[in-house]
Amino acid sequence: MxxxxxxxxxxxxxxxxxxxxxxxxxxxxxxxTPRAPAVGTLKTTNVQVVRGRPHYYSSKKEEYAVIKFSLDADLSSLFTWNTKQVFVYVTAEWPATPAVTGTPSNTTLNQAVIWDTIITAPSADHLANIGPAALKKLQKSAAGKSIDPSRGKLSIKNQRPKYQITHPSGKIAETDNVVLKLHYNVQPWVGLLTWNQDVDIGLWKQLKGGLSKKFSLPAIKKKADAKV
The missing domain is CATH 1.20.5 (Single alpha-helices involved in coiled-coils or other helix-helix interfaces)
Incomplete structure (x- = not known):
């Protein structure tokens, strides 16, 4: 027994x-569940390169870039009844340049995050890092909805970056072939974390758009030019 x-x-x-x-x-x-995320617009609206201390804890002055951008994206198909939240971020990328040869490398990229946000599902709004008033409004808009069709639809105009771009060399002005790229990370209640994919996998389609046109970082504005 x-x-x-x-x-x-x-x-x-x-x-x-x-x-x-x-x-x-x-x-x-x-x-x-089908996934078909798409980006309609991702473009820069203002690009500046400044010399100074990019962070309050920086020990020395260096060049850093400030990139403002506009974004229109539809990531609503990433939200299902199993979605907890989606982490969205925008990076600036450009080819690395070896110090010895001075020629661009096709295999190595410099990559820096300039902006990010977390979009919670209705069932996870209580985890959102926002104020009580905003949280109450968010919960009210999602009341009675298992999947909110408006979640994941981003329309951002002339957004200031959260993070400035620097380089270990301390120099970043006049850098060519820079692009902005949108990334996402789906965090489910149960299951594996998934990132944006480069190929179609079954009902999951690769992100359409998500890449801006190439642009160059400007030179540092001189004091003489600023006076004019």
Whole structure:
């Protein structure tokens, strides 16, 4: 006859097995939901290069770039009943230039995040890092909706960057072939984290657009030019 401890172990083992099977089904259900994220517009609106201390903890002056941009994107298809939140960020990328040869490298990129945001699903609004008034308005707009169709639709005009771009060399002015790129990371309640993909995988389509036109960082404005 089984002891109480053995019965408890068997019950716990059965419970964990059921939980694992249910969690696996929930994670697989994401693969059956189409994803078709798209970016309509991603472009710079103002680009400046300044010499100074980009952060309050910087120990020396260096060149850093400030890039303002506009963005129109529809990431609403990333939100399902299993989506907890979507992390969205924009990077500036440009080819690395080896110091020895002075020629661009096709295999190495400089990449720096200039802006990011977290978009919560209606079921995770309580985790949003916003004020009480904004949270109340957000929850009210999503009341009774398992999937809010407006979530993930971004329309941003002349957005100031959260982060300035620097380089280990301390010089970044007059850099060519710079592009802005949109990235996303889907964080589910159950399952694996997924990032934007470069190819279509079943019902999951690659991000359309998401890349700006190439541009160059300007030279540092001289004091003589500023007076004029």
């Amino acid at each position: 089984y002891s109480s401890i053995v019965r408890a172990q068997n019950s716990f083992g059965f419970f964990t097995t059921v939980v694992f099977v249910v969690a696996s089904l929930i994670a697989v259900s994401d693969l059956l």
